[in-house]
Amino acid sequence: MIPRYSPKDMAAIWTDEAKFQRWLDIEIAAVEARVEAGFVPSEALEVIKEKARFDVEEILEIEKETKHDVIAFLTNVNRNVGPQSRYIHEGLTSSDVGDTCLAMQMRDAGRILLEDVESLIGVLAERAVEFKYTLEMGRTHGIHAEPLTFGLKLLLWHQEMKRNLDRMKRAVENISVGKISGAVGTYQHLSPEIEAAVCRKLGLTPSPISTQVLQRDRHAEFLTTLAIIGSSIEKFSVELRHLQRTEVRETEEFFSKGQKGSSAMPHKRNPITFERLTGLARIVRSNSIAGMENVALWHERDISHSSVERVVMPDSTIALCYMLRTFRDTLKDLLVYPDRMQQNFDTSYGLTLSQTLLLALTGKGLTREEAYRLVQRNAMESWQNKIQLKDMVLRDTEILEHVSAEEIERLFSSENILDKLKKSVDTIFERNGL
Known part of the structure; x- marks a missing residue:
């Protein structure tokens, strides 16, 4: 070498x-x-x-x-x-x-x-x-x-x-x-x-x-x-x-003092x-x-x-x-x-919580296929029009028949995301000895 x-x-x-x-x-x-x-x-x-x-x-x-x-x-x-x-x-x-x-x-x-x-x-x-x-x-x-x-x-x-x-x-x-x-x-x-x-x-x-x-x-x-x-x-x-x-x-x-990244730029x-x-x-x-x-x-x-x-x-x-x-x-x-x-987390308009919403709907008695249809419909429009998924869902009367606005607000809140994550993170770290 x-x-x-x-x-x-x-x-x-x-x-x-x-x-x-x-x-x-x-x-x-x-x-x-x-x-x-x-x-x-x-x-x-x-x-x-x-x-x-x-x-x-x-x-x-x-x-x-x-x-x-x-x-x-x-x-x-x-x-x-x-x-x-x-x-x-x-x-x-x-x-x-x-x-x-x-x-x-x-x-x-x-x-x-x-x-x-x-x-x-x-x-x-x-x-x-x-x-x-x-x-x-x-x-x-x-x-x-x-x-x-x-x-x-x-x-x-x-x-x-x-x-x-x-x-x-x-x-x-x-x-x-x-x-x-x-x-x-x-x-x-x-x-x-x-x-x-x-x-x-x-x-x-x-x-x-x-x-x-x-x-x-x-x-x-x-x-x-x-x-x-x-x-x-x-x-x-x-x-x-x-x-x-x-x-x-x-x-x-x-990047240390005096370091150079490019001879041209x-x-x-x-x-x-x-x-x-x-x-x-x-x-x-x-x-x-x-x-x-x-x-x-x-x-x-x-x-x-x-x-x-x-x-x-x-x-x-x-x-x-x-x-x-x-x-x-x-x-x-x-x-x-x-x-x-x-910031990067926020750029996807809350779409990464689509499964959370899907499970909330099936928990209310909808079939998985019906819940998937409702969530995907809103998700695609959210992505195309650059609108927060939560805002789309709050305007969807068909979804609101099954999940209240208060429940939707809680599902999409940062506190809810972190609370759920912390429980899993604690378990995983403990399982790995840290």
């Missing part, structure tokens, strides 16, 4: 330095396990721990000749260790190191993402409570539907991120496995006990079965989980982009952060497809997955980390305009 979108703590997991350090940790853990099992003298381990070093630039230079990164790494380390290096990588295959390392990187990246998801959940909860009773028009198909509150919208996102937290926990758990099982996973030169000891030292669980590699359904699940979380961030961002449109303007990204205040997050979601989501393409490898292993993972794993985890933190920080400072929400 380019530096522009790379949080330092997440990017640090994916550097060559960090990768080679994990490789060295795995190799030393394997020697330690074999010392404990009585296969390697403890003196050799002491020498290896003291002298085992690597140089990234030298490894990359050696790889130009070997065309094999693990061999290049071992060549560099062994030069520093000397004769005792014969115990390094003994019985292992390259994927024992590479796949176990990748699992460690994904686990560590996943832990950072879990913290970021939890942080966003906290901000969503705070702002949902803040706007718990802030009246807003609900929209379906982009058209005014029925009243809700802005707090409910934020609570909906809060619950979605809680589900994403559960997904992320499962994905991290399922990728936190290692394999030290040899060329086709049959322990020809090591034992399952050695594998278990190495994995324990690294904080991993041994894969119950493997080939030369860990199976890529684990990696696909991880990437797909990132894609789902990224899609959630996109969903929230798209909604807030719509709400910032000039003709809506119910919310707005904070000085008046512009654009939702650029939410647009940026929408774009990054496309990358994270498309990378999940590449992860699923990696599931079907030849026989016990081919290397077609490797080049893909070198790109998509760093890019997806780094991008999502950036997205979570950026959305959280932007949401903290989000400008919310309740007065504008009320």
Whole structure:
């Protein structure tokens, strides 16, 4: 991922330095396990721990000749260790190191993402409570539907991120496995006990079965989980982009002093952060497809997955980390305009209370079909002539035969709308633990 979108703590997991350090940790853990099992003298381990070093630039230079990164790494380390290096990588295959390392990187990246998801959940909860009773028009198909509150919208996102937290926990758990099982996973030169000891030292669980590699359904699940979380961030961002449109303007990204919105139009205040997050979601989501393409490898292993993972794993985890933190920080400072929400609410002439009127009529004994006919007749004329639905209904003698003018006034009053909403809102918030 380019530096522009790379949080330092997440990017640090994916550097060559960090990768080679994990490789060295795995190799030393394997020697330690074999010392404990009585296969390697403890003196050799002491020498290896003291002298085992690597140089990234030298490894990359050696790889130009070997065309094999693990061999290049071992060549560099062994030069520093000397004769005792014969115990390094003994019985292992390259994927024992590479796949176990990748699992460690994904686990560590996943832990950072879990913290970021939890942080966003906290901000969503705070702002949902803040706007718990802030009246807003609900929209379906982009058209005014029925009243809700802005707090409910934020609570909906809060619950979605809680589900994403559960997904992320499962994905991290399922990728936190290692394999030290040899060329086709049959322990020809090591034992399952050695594998278990190495994995324990690294904080991993041994894969119950493997080939030369860990199976890529684990990696696909991880990437797909990132894609789902990224899609959630996109969903929230798209909604807030719509709400910032000039003709809506119910919310707005904070616009800092000195910020510019356009090189040509000085008046512009654009939702650029939410647009940026929408774009990054496309990358994270498309990378999940590449992860699923990696599931079907030849026989016990081919290397077609490797080049893909070198790109998509760093890019997806780094991008999502950036997205979570950026959305959280932007949401903290989000400008919310309740007065504008009320103005927009009033632009539909009370038509969004059509169902309330419909139910009032059926409650008086009319059939649903007859009530629907009466309400729709007034609603269409109200919309066409830009007249408040309440005023139309108060002039409709056929409706007044069933519902009194006083009842109509009460049905259309803001107090009635809010009173009914508050009961539902309280129940929904309580049901969701807020």
